[in-house]
Structures are given as C-alpha cells and as structure tokens.
Amino acid sequence: MSVSAFVESLHQFLEKDQISENETIREQHSIDESYHKGGLTQVVVFPRSTEDTAQILKAASRHAVPVVPFGLGTSLEGHVVPLKECATIDFIEMNAVLDVSPDDLMVTVQPGVTRSQLNRELKKHGLFFSVDPGADATLGGMAATNASGTTSVRYGVMRDQVRDLEVVLASGEVIHTGSRAAKSSAGLHLNGLFVGSEGILGCITELTLKVYGIPEFEMAGRATFKSVENAVQAVVSLLQSGIPIARVELLDEISLKQLNHHQKTDYPEIPTLFMEFHGNEDGLAQDVEFMKEIVAMYDCEAIEFVSNHAERTRLWEARHNLAYSFIHGFPGRKMMVTDVCVPISELAGAVRHAQEKLLELNLIGGVTGHVGDGNFHVILMIDLSDSEEKVRANIFNESLVAYGLERNGTSTGEHGVGYGKQKYMQREFGAALGVMQQIKSVLDPQGILNPGKLLPAKGDAVDESVSKN
Amino acid sequence: MSVSAFVESLHQFLEKDQISENETIREQHSIDESYHKGGLTQVVVFPRSTEDTAQILKAASRHAVPVVPFGLGTSLEGHVVPLKECATIDFIEMNAVLDVSPDDLMVTVQPGVTRSQLNRELKKHGLFFSVDPGADATLGGMAATNASGTTSVRYGVMRDQVRDLEVVLASGEVIHTGSRAAKSSAGLHLNGLFVGSEGILGCITELTLKVYGIPEFEMAGRATFKSVENAVQAVVSLLQSGIPIARVELLDEISLKQLNHHQKTDYPEIPTLFMEFHGNEDGLAQDVEFMKEIVAMYDCEAIEFVSNHAERTRLWEARHNLAYSFIHGFPGRKMMVTDVCVPISELAGAVRHAQEKLLELNLIGGVTGHVGDGNFHVILMIDLSDSEEKVRANIFNESLVAYGLERNGTSTGEHGVGYGKQKYMQREFGAALGVMQQIKSVLDPQGILNPGKLLPAKGDAVDESVSKN
Numbered sequence: 001m002s003v004s005a006f007v008e009s010l011h012q013f014l015e016k017d018q019i020s021e022n023e024t025i026r027e028q029h030s031i032d033e034s035y036h037k038g039g040l041t042q043v044v045v046f047p048r049s050t051e052d053t054a055q056i057l058k059a060a061s062r063h064a065v066p067v068v069p070f071g072l073g074t075s076l077e078g079h080v081v082p083l084k085e086c087a088t089i090d091f092i093e094m095n096a097v098l099d100v101s102p103d104d105l106m107v108t109v110q111p112g113v114t115r116s117q118l119n120r121e122l123k124k125h126g127l128f129f130s131v132d133p134g135a136d137a138t139l140g141g142m143a144a145t146n147a148s149g150t151t152s153v154r155y156g157v158m159r160d161q162v163r164d165l166e167v168v169l170a171s172g173e174v175i176h177t178g179s180r181a182a183k184s185s186a187g188l189h190l191n192g193l194f195v196g197s198e199g200i201l202g203c204i205t206e207l208t209l210k211v212y213g214i215p216e217f218e219m220a221g222r223a224t225f226k227s228v229e230n231a232v233q234a235v236v237s238l239l240q241s242g243i244p245i246a247r248v249e250l251l252d253e254i255s256l257k258q259l260n261h262h263q264k265t266d267y268p269e270i271p272t273l274f275m276e277f278h279g280n281e282d283g284l285a286q287d288v289e290f291m292k293e294i295v296a297m298y299d300c301e302a303i304e305f306v307s308n309h310a311e312r313t314r315l316w317e318a319r320h321n322l323a324y325s326f327i328h329g330f331p332g333r334k335m336m337v338t339d340v341c342v343p344i345s346e347l348a349g350a351v352r353h354a355q356e357k358l359l360e361l362n363l364i365g366g367v368t369g370h371v372g373d374g375n376f377h378v379i380l381m382i383d384l385s386d387s388e389e390k391v392r393a394n395i396f397n398e399s400l401v402a403y404g405l406e407r408n409g410t411s412t413g414e415h416g417v418g419y420g421k422q423k424y425m426q427r428e429f430g431a432a433l434g435v436m437q438q439i440k441s442v443l444d445p446q447g448i449l450n451p452g453k454l455l456p457a458k459g460d461a462v463d464e465s466v467s468k469n
Numbered sequence: 470m471s472v473s474a475f476v477e478s479l480h481q482f483l484e485k486d487q488i489s490e491n492e493t494i495r496e497q498h499s500i501d502e503s504y505h506k507g508g509l510t511q512v513v514v515f516p517r518s519t520e521d522t523a524q525i526l527k528a529a530s531r532h533a534v535p536v537v538p539f540g541l542g543t544s545l546e547g548h549v550v551p552l553k554e555c556a557t558i559d560f561i562e563m564n565a566v567l568d569v570s571p572d573d574l575m576v577t578v579q580p581g582v583t584r585s586q587l588n589r590e591l592k593k594h595g596l597f598f599s600v601d602p603g604a605d606a607t608l609g610g611m612a613a614t615n616a617s618g619t620t621s622v623r624y625g626v627m628r629d630q631v632r633d634l635e636v637v638l639a640s641g642e643v644i645h646t647g648s649r650a651a652k653s654s655a656g657l658h659l660n661g662l663f664v665g666s667e668g669i670l671g672c673i674t675e676l677t678l679k680v681y682g683i684p685e686f687e688m689a690g691r692a693t694f695k696s697v698e699n700a701v702q703a704v705v706s707l708l709q710s711g712i713p714i715a716r717v718e719l720l721d722e723i724s725l726k727q728l729n730h731h732q733k734t735d736y737p738e739i740p741t742l743f744m745e746f747h748g749n750e751d752g753l754a755q756d757v758e759f760m761k762e763i764v765a766m767y768d769c770e771a772i773e774f775v776s777n778h779a780e781r782t783r784l785w786e787a788r789h790n791l792a793y794s795f796i797h798g799f800p801g802r803k804m805m806v807t808d809v810c811v812p813i814s815e816l817a818g819a820v821r822h823a824q825e826k827l828l829e830l831n832l833i834g835g836v837t838g839h840v841g842d843g844n845f846h847v848i849l850m851i852d853l854s855d856s857e858e859k860v861r862a863n864i865f866n867e868s869l870v871a872y873g874l875e876r877n878g879t880s881t882g883e884h885g886v887g888y889g890k891q892k893y894m895q896r897e898f899g900a901a902l903g904v905m906q907q908i909k910s911v912l913d914p915q916g917i918l919n920p921g922k923l924l925p926a927k928g929d930a931v932d933e934s935v936s937k938n
Binding site for chain 1: 595656666842844877923
C-alpha cells in the first residue's frame with residue numbers, strides 16, 4: 001500500500017480542488033457524531049460524478065489503499081472513523097436531485113442530497129420522502145446504514161424505499177442493483193444487500209427511491225399512562241386494530257423531565273406516547289373514538305389530539321429536540337445512545353430492564369422508543385474524562401444488547417454497526433456471520449472498502465464480555 | 470456424482486417412507502404448472518425436520534448430487550423442473566404453524582404450510598397473512614420466488630413480510646437470516662438475499678413472517694373506462710392521493726369477455742378496474758366521494774362500490790377465476806403467462822403494446838394487471854402441438870420483456886425466473902449479474918443447489934434473440 005502514490009495518481013483525473021490533504025479537513029472527516037474515536041484519514045477526495053468515483057476506486061484498488069465513504073458524518077457507531085491508513089471519499093459535491101417522477105411516486109438522487117433538501121424539492125409536487133432519522137443526513141449515508149426513524153412504523157425503513165442503487169464496486173466496476181419497477185422477482189436481491197452495507201461492499205453513487213403523496217389530513221396526539229407496560233400494550237392494540245398510525249413514540253419520566261426543563265413545556269412527567277395519524281378527516285374522527293376506547297382499557301390517564309399544523313409541529317419539535325435537551329442539560333458530558341430493537345411483546349420488559357440498570361449503574365439517561373417497531377433508545381450523558389463511568393456506560397450498553405439478543409431482537413434497530421457494535425455480530429448472527437463474511441470476501445478480496453466496519457474479519461477475537469443480563 | 474450412493478446414504482438417517490423412487494411420484498415432482506419441461510428427478514425425499522434437511526444436504530454435498538427443493542409445484546417458470554440428474558426435496562411434511570404471536574403481529578411456520586392453511590389459523594386471532602399469489606402455494610415456495618399478488622400494492626411483496634428464515638446451506642450448515650425484531654441495521658441483509666433465491670443458495674426450513682390485523686371495514690369497487698390509458702392514469706391519481714387502496718386490478722376487453730362467458734357474469738366488456746379498500750367506515754365513505762371526483766377526471770364511464778361480504782367475495786372470485794376462464798374456454802390449449810413489471814408511468818404504453826402484439830402475432834390472450842405495482846400479465850392460450858404457434862408465443866413473450874427492460878422495468882414482477890427467464894438476466898442486470906454469480910459461487914461452490922435456475926452460469930450462452938421491440 002502506498003497512499004502517496006495513490007494521491008499522485010488521483011491528480012491524473014481529478015481537479016486540484018477535489019483532493020485535500022489539509023489537516024483540518026482530514027480531522028473533520030475522521031469523526032462522526034459519536035464518542036467513537038479512530039485514526040486520521042490521509043486524504044479527502046471529492047468526486048463529482050460516478051466516473052470520478054469509479055476512477056478513485058480503481059486507483060485505490062491498484063494501490064491497495066482503503067477507502068471510507070463519507071456523507072455528513074452524522075453516524076453514531078464510528079462508521080466513518082478511519083481504523084487504518086486510508087482515504088475518505090466525501091460525496092457532498094454529488095448532491096443533485098436528478099429526477100422527480102410524480103406518476104411513478106419515485107425520485108432519483110445523488111448520494112450527497114440531504115433529507116431536507118429532497119423534501120423541499122418534493123413538496124413542490126405534493127410529495128414527501130418518508131424516512132426521518134432525526135439528523136439531516138445524506139441519502140447515501142441513510143442507505144448505507146439502513147436508517148429509519150419515527151415514521152417507519154407506517155412507511156418502512158430506508159431499505160423499503162430503495163428501488164435501485166448505482167454502486168461502484170471495489171474494482172471500479174459500476175452496477176445497478178435494481179430497476180424502476182415497483183417490484184421484481186428477478187435475480188438476487190442486491191438492493192437489499194447493498195442497503196445497510198455501510199460502505200463495505202461498494203460506494204453508492206445514485207439512488208432511486210420511493211416517495212409518497214402528502215397525506216390529505218394529519219392529526220397528532222399525546223397519551224399518558226401509569227406505566228410503560230400499559231403504554232406499550234395500548235400500542236399493540238392500536239397496531240392490531242389497523243388504525244393508520246404514522247408515528248408512535250414513547251418517552252419515559254426522565255425524558256419528559258428533561259424536555260420540560262429545556263423547552264419550557266409542561267408535559268406530565270409520566271410515561272407518554274406521542275402519536276401521529278395520516279388519513280382523511282372523517283376516517284380519523286372515527287379512529288379517535290375507537291382509540292379512546294382502546295387506550296381506556298390500558299389505564300390511560302389522558303389522551304389529547306391536535307390537528308392544526310402549528311400544534312402538531314410544536315409536538316414533534318419537542319420530540320426531535322429530546323437529544324438536545326439532554327446535551328444542553330449536561331454540559332461537559334458526551335451523549336451515548338443505545339439502539340436495541342426487540343419483538344414488541346418484549347419491549348415493556350426491555351424498557352423496565354433499562355430503567356433498572358440505569359439506577360443500578362448510577363448513570364444519567366432517559367428512555368425513548370419507536371414503540372411500533374420495538375426499537376428503543378437510552379440517551380446516556382457520559383463524562384468521558386471519568387474512565388470508571390465510561391466502563392459503567394459500556395456495561396450498560398452491553399447489558400441492553402444482551403437482553404435484546406436473548407429475546408431474538410437485534411443489537412441495532414437503526415443506527416447500524418460501524419465499529420461500535422461489530423463485537424456483537426458473532427453473537428447476533430452465529431453461523432450466518434460466516435455467510436456475510438464470504439460475501440464480503442468475494443466482492444472485496446483486498447479488503448479495501450471501509451475496513452473494520454460492520455463485520456468482524458474472519459478469526460477476529462470476539463468480545464465475550466457481553467454480560468448475561 | 471453417484472445418485473445411487475446418495476440414496477443409499479439417505480437410508481442411514483431417514484425412515485423408509487421418506488424416500489421415494491416410485492416413477493409416478495418422481496414424475497409428479499418433475500413438473501410445475503407451466504409449459505416448461507425438463508428431465509425426471511431420480512428420487513424424492515421428504516424431510517420431517519430441519520435436522521433431516523441438514524443431513525440430506527450434507528449427503529448431497531458429499532456425493533455431489535444436485536437437489537431441487539419442492540413445495541406444491543405451483544411455479545410458472547420451471548423452478549422445480551430437473552435439468553440434471555438430481556434429487557427433489559419435498560417439504561410437504563414440514564407443514565406446522567409453529568407459533569402465532571398476535572402481540573408481535575408475527576407468525577413462525579414450516580415451509581410446507583400453505584397460504585390458506587395459515588389464514589385459517591390466523592383468523593382465530595383476528596389476523597391475516599397478506600400475500601396472495603392466486604395459487605394456494607406453500608409459504609416456503611412463496612418465499613423462494615418472492616411471490617406477490619393483488620394485495621401487494623398495499624401490504625408489500627413476500628420479501629417485505631419476512632423477518633427471519635431458517636436456511637440449510639449447501640454444506641448442511643443451518644443459519645438464521647434475521648431475527649424477531651421488526652427492523653434491524655445489523656449485518657448484511659440475508660433475509661432479502663434468500664427471499665427470491667429460488668433454492669440456489671439454500672433450502673428454507675422455517676419462516677418468521679409479519680401478519681396484519683383484519684381490517685375494521687372493507688369495501689370493493691369496480692370502475693369502467695374508455696381506454697386502458699384512462700384507467701391507468703386514474704390509478705396513478707388515486708395512489709398519489711393516499712387513498713388506502715388494498716387491491717387494484719386492471720382487466721382488458723378480452724379478459725372481461727372470457728370472464729362473462731365462463732362465469733355467467735355481465736360485466737361491461739371495456740377496460741375495468743377491480744378495486745378494494747381497507748379502512749374504517751367513515752373514512753372510506755369520505756374516500757368514495759374523493760374517488761368519484763378523481764376518476765371523473767379520467768373519463769370514467771361508471772364506478773360502483775360494494776361493501777357487503779357476499780358481493781365483495783363475488784367480485785374477487787371472478788377476478789381469481791380469470792385464469793380458469795381462459796383454461797376452460799380453450800380446451801386442448803396450454804396457458805402461458807407473461808409477467809413484466811414496468812414503472813407505472815410506462816404501464817399504459819406497455820399494455821397497448823401487448824394488445825397490438827397479440828393482434829399482430831394472431832395469438833389468443835387477455836391482459837390483466839396489478840396496476841398499482843405496474844405489473845401486468847398476458848394470459849396466452851397456446852396449442853403446444855403447433856410448433857409454429859409456440860414460436861409466435863415466444864416471440865410475443867420476448868417482445869414484452871424487451872419493451873419492459875428498455876423502460877427500466879423487470880422481466881418478472883412476481884413469477885420469478887426459474888429457467889424460463891434465465892436468458893434475460895444478463896440483459897436485465899448487466900454487470901450486476903456478475904455480483905450475483907460471485908455470491909452463488911461462494912455459497913454453493915459445487916453448484917448442487919437447484920442448478921440451471923435463476924442465474925445463468927458464468928460464460929453460459931446468452932439468448933440474444935430478444936427482439937428490439
């Protein structure tokens with residue numbers, strides 16, 4: 001491997017301003033929004049086209065130089081952090097919305113387009129893109145991590161939206177993983193394989209995505225419960241009833257306290273569901289009556305609905321600002337977020353387990369959850385200078401992962417693996433991990449694509465420290 | 470390869486009645502419901518457990534004997550037809566519904582469970598399984614081909630329902646491709662990869678699937694239009710409006726004529742949409758008014774709604790019996806069905822092209838389509854003893870595939886590739902086919918899993934006869 005020879009070769013086909021060895025730029029491209037740390041990337045490259053990307057990967061292949069694809073660095077498990085001497089490919093200059101096709105409810109974009117940029121463009125056509133992971137991430141990054149969020153209970157995760165990806169392989173070869181058809185039974189499902197592959201199989205250079213008509217009528221609601229169990233059981237009943245829930249978010253006592261404190265709201269500080277429904281006015285009016293009956297069966301303390309735009313926006317802004325409420329509430333501390341997803345029948349137990357572990361390990365944190373998916377987060381606020389507290393935080397995270405995996409859940413519902421959760425992959429997948437490693441080996445024989453992420457290399461030491469409860 | 474040594478070794482771990490070399494049994498397991506023909510399987514094996522299946526595959530691997538997994542043989546592209554000396558593994562004795570979890574809206578079944586068997590079981594819990602491919606296929610077969618059908622516009626295709634598969638690999642190793650979590654960002658997406666893999670990567674021995682609560686209220690409708698273009702354009706508008714369409718099926722003039730003739734109905738013989746909506750009563754009442762406005766913009770001749778169970782059933786039975794109406798209408802002829810899926814904006818053109826080609830090639834056939842997905846079928850009735858007519862039928866099929874692929878659609882929306890459409894894979898996927906072949910090679914190095922299906926072997930001659938229009 002020779003990074004300098006690689007950089008040299010880049011100058012043969014890229015403009016000077018597409019290559020940066022500036023230290024500040026390199027530092028900015030060596031971190032994400034998490035507490036995970038790694039090395040410093042050697043060079044940052046800014047492709048402007050698929051052809052640029054193909055040339056970059058051919059050169060990387062020739063010189064055996066690892067590459068890390070980069071969107072906006074909003075990942076949470078060290079996905080873009082260099083673990084070896086490497087080059088970073090920043091797709092920010094490939095940020096065009098290439099095609100909007102309202103008849104096909106479909107859009108084609110470059111990977112550097114952000115979620116908010118796409119939604120601004122779609123609004124002109126009465127359309128919206130459904131996946132909302134909180135951060136204003138790039139769509140390339142969202143596909144690479146299979147992002148999801150509050151609306152996934154209704155519209156699905158990132159993988160469900162992808163009709164086609166243009167991908168540059170390690171060899172520099174360009175493939176399309178799908179088509180513009182809404183469904184297909186042809187070939188092996190490469191769309192699904194490349195979504196969530198975190199840059200270890202190729203670099204995404206174009207995405208064709210499913211979009212939706214903006215709903216005729218939207219309504220939001222808030223329901224408070226005596227216990228997390230009651231709240232979760234109510235959601236199960238709502239889901240079974242077929243009520244068109246577009247979002248359903250659980251916030252625990254501590255999260256609401258933090259929200260009230262930071263945002264000057266006065267929400268009751270007991271387990272609460274924030275909900276949203278998409279449909280038509282008469283239908284939702286009937287659903288409201290039905291919902292009141294359902295939640296009453298689970299000792300709902302109060303349920304309120306709002307349908308005007310300003311009130312709905314206020315509710316969801318509060319929910320969106322939850323992480324910031326914690327960050328601002330604990331200056332000097334760094335956020336660490338867990339991301340376990342369990343079968344919904346196990347969710348109440350998992351949340352209770354998390355709350356007990358928070359107390360037992362004396363950690364600061366609140367629970368929030370995409371209840372409809374069984375995916376919940378604990379937002380921990382950690383003093384990184386306190387190594388003993390860091391140990392407790394890791395024990396906490398591992399305890400939650402162990403709890404989830406024992407109940408046939410997953411270590412990450414939406415944040416992805418990066419290198420933070422790689423150590424759990426053997427335990428989560430067992431023999432299936434071997435299949436994943438075989439696929440990786442055959443598609444990237446030199447191991448130049450985002451090395452050290454998603455999959456442990458064959459024979460890598462497995463972290464056995466995951467506690468049994 | 471020694472089939473006799475393989476059969477010998479089977480007797481070491483299977484009961485006698487799990488192995489059949491009876492010629493009638495072998496013949497029954499060497500065909501599907503299509504016109505595709507192949508060889509005769511050497512032996513049919515009936516595993517009763519995952520362990521049986523693992524042992525069978527270990528023995529097959531040891532003796533290098535190809536195996537073909539078999540459900541009920543309802544496939545349409547020669548998926549289960551032997552192309553080499555091989556053994557057939559019939560999963561019909563693995564037909565238990567292992568677990569129904571209403572709280573998780575999830576069910577675990579063995580691969581030999583049929584769709585109707587599952588729905589009978591689910592009905593007791595107020596639940597239903599959404600994928601309906603017409604035939605009462607096994608769920609293992611439906612997963613292997615990524616089946617879909619009339620309800621996919623609302624609930625998605627088979628792949629969307631799969632949370633976890635237990636799969637026995639060529640080596641006999643058993644893996645789980647997912648978990649019981651509703652979503653995950655961990656590892657590579659093996660669920661998606663194995664669904665639709667047509668037995669070339671492994672044998673499915675267990676499926677964990679998403680199910681739904683039976684809707685509170687269902688309504689069906691029928692709308693007639695002056696032209697196919699008007700009908701398709703109306704569907705685009707309905708989809709954009711967010712109206713909860715659960716099914717939307719297009720039938721052309723010839724299909725309606727056949728239906729009326731066979732089923733003694735008196736539907737107007739002009740382009741017609743059969744529709745179904747799931748929601749609540751007030752919501753659908755409001756949607757009806759909205760729909761009337763929308764279809765009026767596209768010169769709808771008449772639109773009628775029915776909500777009582779008997780009338781809805783009559784409508785859908787008619788639609789379901791369409792294929793039989795053709796079969797009974799043309800005794801002595803064999804059905805051949807095309808399955809192209811195009812972006813919905815291209816659907817009207819594709820249907821018109823198909824109708825013109827029918828006339829031009831002097832073939833008997835009608836067009837029906839899952840319009841919401843852009844997937845349409847032409848049911849051709851062919852005299853297989855007339856070799857010249859067979860040639861014309863093949864020209865027709867190839868012309869439709871070519872039309873679809875040129876518009877970035879797919880050669881098969883839901884029937885799969887089998888060996889009937891393998892010749893189109895190079896054209897459909899280009900360089901991506903190489904990636905699929907690499908995955909196949911590394912997971913089945915001896916090539917014993919359903920050889921000759923789905924993917925052409927590397928270097929296989931590609932059928933270049935696909936006409937350009």
